[in-house]
Amino acid sequence: MKHLFVLLALVGSAFSNHFTFENPTTPGQYCIILDANVSGTIKYLDKLNKTQAYDFVINNTSTSSVSGLCFTTHLNQTAEVLNIAFYPNDITPHIGKPEPWNLTLYFGNQTGKSFELIDYTLLVQFYESFNATANSTTYTKAQGAELEWAAEEKNGFKCSSSGLSLTDGSTVQFKDIKVVAFAMLNNDSFPETQTFEQCKLDIRTSDIVPIIVGACLAGLVVIVLIAYLIGRARAKRQGYASV
Ligand SMILES: *[C@@H]1O[C@H](CO)[C@@H](O)[C@H](O)[C@H]1NC(C)=O
Ligand SMILES: *[C@@H]1O[C@H](CO)[C@@H](O)[C@H](O)[C@H]1NC(C)=O
Ligand SMILES: *[C@@H]1O[C@H](CO)[C@@H](O)[C@H](O)[C@H]1NC(C)=O
Ligand SMILES: *[C@@H]1O[C@H](CO)[C@@H](O)[C@H](O)[C@H]1NC(C)=O
Ligand SMILES: *[C@@H]1O[C@H](CO)[C@@H](O)[C@H](O)[C@H]1NC(C)=O
Ligand SMILES: *[C@@H]1O[C@H](CO)[C@@H](O)[C@H](O)[C@H]1NC(C)=O
Ligand SMILES: *[C@@H]1O[C@H](CO)[C@@H](O)[C@H](O)[C@H]1NC(C)=O
Ligand SMILES: *[C@@H]1O[C@H](CO)[C@@H](O)[C@H](O)[C@H]1NC(C)=O
Ligand SMILES: *[C@@H]1O[C@H](CO)[C@@H](O)[C@H](O)[C@H]1NC(C)=O
Ligand SMILES: *[C@@H]1O[C@H](CO)[C@@H](O)[C@H](O)[C@H]1NC(C)=O
Numbered sequence: 001m002k003h004l005f006v007l008l009a010l011v012g013s014a015f016s017n018h019f020t021f022e023n024p025t026t027p028g029q030y031c032i033i034l035d036a037n038v039s040g041t042i043k044y045l046d047k048l049n050k051t052q053a054y055d056f057v058i059n060n061t062s063t064s065s066v067s068g069l070c071f072t073t074h075l076n077q078t079a080e081v082l083n084i085a086f087y088p089n090d091i092t093p094h095i096g097k098p099e100p101w102n103l104t105l106y107f108g109n110q111t112g113k114s115f116e117l118i119d120y121t122l123l124v125q126f127y128e129s130f131n132a133t134a135n136s137t138t139y140t141k142a143q144g145a146e147l148e149w150a151a152e153e154k155n156g157f158k159c160s161s162s163g164l165s166l167t168d169g170s171t172v173q174f175k176d177i178k179v180v181a182f183a184m185l186n187n188d189s190f191p192e193t194q195t196f197e198q199c200k201l202d203i204r205t206s207d208i209v210p211i212i213v214g215a216c217l218a219g220l221v222v223i224v225l226i227a228y229l230i231g232r233a234r235a236k237r238q239g240y241a242s243v
Helices: 198-241
Strands: 004-010 017-022 030-045 051-058 065-074 077-086 099-108 115-125 135-138 156-165 171-180 197-198
Touching: 017 065, 017 077, 030 065, 030 077, 030 099, 030 115, 077 115, 115 171, 156 198, 197 198
Parallel strands: 156 197
Antiparallel strands: 004 197, 017 030, 030 051, 030 171, 065 077, 077 099, 099 115, 115 135, 156 171
16 A cells, blocks of 8 residues: 555756765765755744744755764664754854854654654754844754654655744745655665655645546546436437327
């Protein structure tokens, strides 16, 4: 049943940001690949104690740097880590030492999945222009956040739009995400044969087409049946008339 939802991938996502982590102990082998357009909104308190919202995009991979771990432990289980250090909206602050923001994703491989997202954090530096009370804040996974990124066997996971909710009502959005972890790929991009499991959102959308087609076919059957019955009734009447 699961395999019904596994679709063959379209190769290369030309318009997405591309993040990979190469296993330092086996060079040339990649344990995590993530393609996505990443954006988000953070909420913070300014110096007047008012809640402010700030929207950001990670839109230039060359100004962000990726680090990680292909083997560690997190939340008492085997884990892999992808850390994206970036400047929001490619802003490089002029004042002081510009520390980047850090988006950190933790993947696990328990519970029968070959990988699944188990945790994440976003470290935010408040530059002078933010007028924030704090210098920096680490937003963590919101309580009760639903984590959907997971796949079995050698599958990746993909979704047209997937959000991760953070504390204080902040979020990070991933558009057209394609991700694989606990992998041993010999290339820094997805192989042409890579298969992906889809998120619930996309499965639901792809269900709508067959439902519409089914409804149209059913409608057609009814119309044909009515036409047939009318035709037969008419033929009968004509039959009586000719007698
Ligand atoms: C992803 O970002 C690129 C440029 O950063 C843009 O051209 C592309 O349209 C975006 N794709 C989506 C699905 O938002
Ligand atoms: C920044 O905070 C100060 C109070 O510390 C306030 O007077 C000022 O208006 C704030 N500036 C902006 C741009 O919000
Ligand atoms: C903001 O709130 C803190 C504690 O909640 C308080 O100490 C501080 O004076 C407040 N600042 C302003 C500008 O209201
Ligand atoms: C990304 O940023 C760097 C440095 O700011 C710049 O040189 C490069 O052209 C940018 N790339 C894109 C695709 O905009
Ligand atoms: C990890 O294991 C230790 C000892 O078994 C336990 O005290 C701790 O609560 C566990 N932590 C988590 C996050 O499960
Ligand atoms: C942010 O990430 C960089 C590497 O990308 C790392 O050196 C730095 O320690 C991280 N900062 C924090 C506070 O975790
Ligand atoms: C990144 O996004 C910001 C805000 O949307 C935009 O102002 C900036 O031009 C973008 N930079 C690139 C290289 O696309
Ligand atoms: C998780 O991955 C580690 C190494 O990456 C492996 O040794 C372990 O067997 C895996 N665990 C499960 C339950 O598959
Ligand atoms: C925040 O940054 C300012 C200026 O860099 C520094 O003086 C202050 O000690 C910092 N505060 C905290 C809590 O780190
Ligand atoms: C990696 O993938 C790209 C694109 O599919 C391909 O052009 C390249 O030859 C591959 N490299 C290796 C080492 O297989």
